[in-house]
Amino acid sequence: MVRVQVPATTANLGPGFDCLGMALKFYNIIEMAQVSSGLSIEVHGEGVQDITRDESNTVYRAAMHLFKQVGFVPAGLRIRLLNNIPVARGLGSSASAIVGGLVAANVLSGNKVSPRELLTMASQLEGHPDNVAPALLGGVIISAIVEGEVRYVKIDPPPGLKVVVVIPDFQLSTRAAREVLPQHVSLGDAVFNLGRAALLVAALQQGRLDLLATAMEDRLHQPYRASLVPGMKKVLAAARLAGARGVCLSGAGPSIIALADSNTELIARVMKDTFRESGIPARALVLEPSSIGARALEIKSRIS
Ligand SMILES: Nc1ncnc2c1ncn2[C@@H]1O[C@H](COP(=O)(O)OP(=O)(O)OP(=O)(O)O)[C@@H](O)[C@H]1O
Numbered sequence: 017m018v019r020v021q022v023p024a025t026t027a028n029l030g031p032g033f034d035c036l037g038m039a040l041k042f043y044n045i046i047e048m049a050q051v052s053s054g055l056s057i058e059v060h061g062e063g064v065q066d067i068t069r070d071e072s073n074t075v076y077r078a079a080m081h082l083f084k085q086v087g088f089v090p091a092g093l094r095i096r097l098l099n100n101i102p103v104a105r106g107l108g109s110s111a112s113a114i115v116g117g118l119v120a121a122n123v124l125s126g127n128k129v130s131p132r133e134l135l136t137m138a139s140q141l142e143g144h145p146d147n148v149a150p151a152l153l154g155g156v157i158i159s160a161i162v163e164g165e166v167r168y169v170k171i172d173p174p175p176g177l178k179v180v181v182v183i184p185d186f187q188l189s190t191r192a193a194r195e196v197l198p199q200h201v202s203l204g205d206a207v208f209n210l211g212r213a214a215l216l217v218a219a220l221q222q223g224r225l226d227l228l229a230t231a232m233e234d235r236l237h238q239p240y241r242a243s244l245v246p247g248m249k250k251v252l253a254a255a256r257l258a259g260a261r262g263v264c265l266s267g268a269g270p271s272i273i274a275l276a277d278s279n280t281e282l283i284a285r286v287m288k289d290t291f292r293e294s295g296i297p298a299r300a301l302v303l304e305p306s307s308i309g310a311r312a313l314e315i316k317s318r319i320s
């Protein structure tokens with residue numbers, strides 16, 4: 017049996033659409049064992065109502081993808097999912113399922129796939145690398161697809177940085193949140209994001225929290241997604257007023273994150289209250305970045 021711990025992730029960080037993401041100290045656990053026959057999937061915690069328990073399950077599909085690549089045919093599989101990461105809220109739940117399934121399957125089939133290949137596989141399954149890279153490797157990851165492979169650099173966020181995460185009480189699938197995006201953007205908007213994404217990476221590397229307010233601005237996806245997240249603009253503004261260093265939509269939304277080094281409880285309360293004023297109940301978590309990505313623990317025993 018193998019047990020894999022995978023962190024939640026927040027992608028984009030504002031301007032880094034599909035290429036920036038950060039791992040958070042907030043985890044899902046995926047347990048997988050080879051059994052004599054059949055497939056059984058147990059789901060606990062988040063997603064009990066939503067996550068399928070048959071061959072369409074994302075963890076199972078990722079595992080079978082890897083098994084096929086390495087020519088391993090499991091007799092049967094037992095999968096147990098202990099979920100903390102809320103589903104379809106912009107905190108990388110699908111990335112955690114894909115990375116967890118791949119890492120668990122790799123251990124069960126003799127660790128034939130390198131971390132680099134795992135990253136490329138995960139990115140292909142997810143469609144973009146920004147969540148799966150920090151889910152697998154931890155830290156803040158800057159990634160790009162180059163000739164089908166993921167090239168990346170990992171940086172550690174500044175010490176003491178906290179991530180206030182406010183999670184509205186409704187789901188928004190990544191697919192729906194991508195459908196509202198334009199296929200073409202203006203050169204002006206592209207340049208706006210390029211400058212900010214570059215500033216953001218430098219700011220995180222050099223601990224320049226004073227730059228985050230500007231460096232986390234975006235014109236490529238957030239303006240289009242505002243209509244899908246009632247209160248989004250007001251929550252972003254309220255968090256800034258309450259002392260957040262930088263604010264943005266988390267991944268495809270609907271969660272919103274604020275990066276801060278103080279006043280985190282106040283920022284969380286103000287963001288939640290502002291969502292509530294727009295008719296959206298929300299909960300808040302104050303998290304830290306995780307410098308560690310997916311971790312596997314193999315437990316050698318026979319399961320009947
Ligand atoms: N723990 C899990 N186990 C299996 N499948 C999961 C799990 N969590 C999420 N999924 C799958 O991922 C889907 C949600 O993925 P989606 O990309 O829409 O949201 P997200 O990954 O939470 O958000 P984002 O990509 O913006 O961070 C679910 O509908 C389900 O199919």
Ligand SMILES: N[C@@H](CCO)C(=O)O
Binds near residue numbers: 034035268
């Ligand atoms: N970069 C992705 C993250 C969500 O998977 C998006 O914003 O659609």
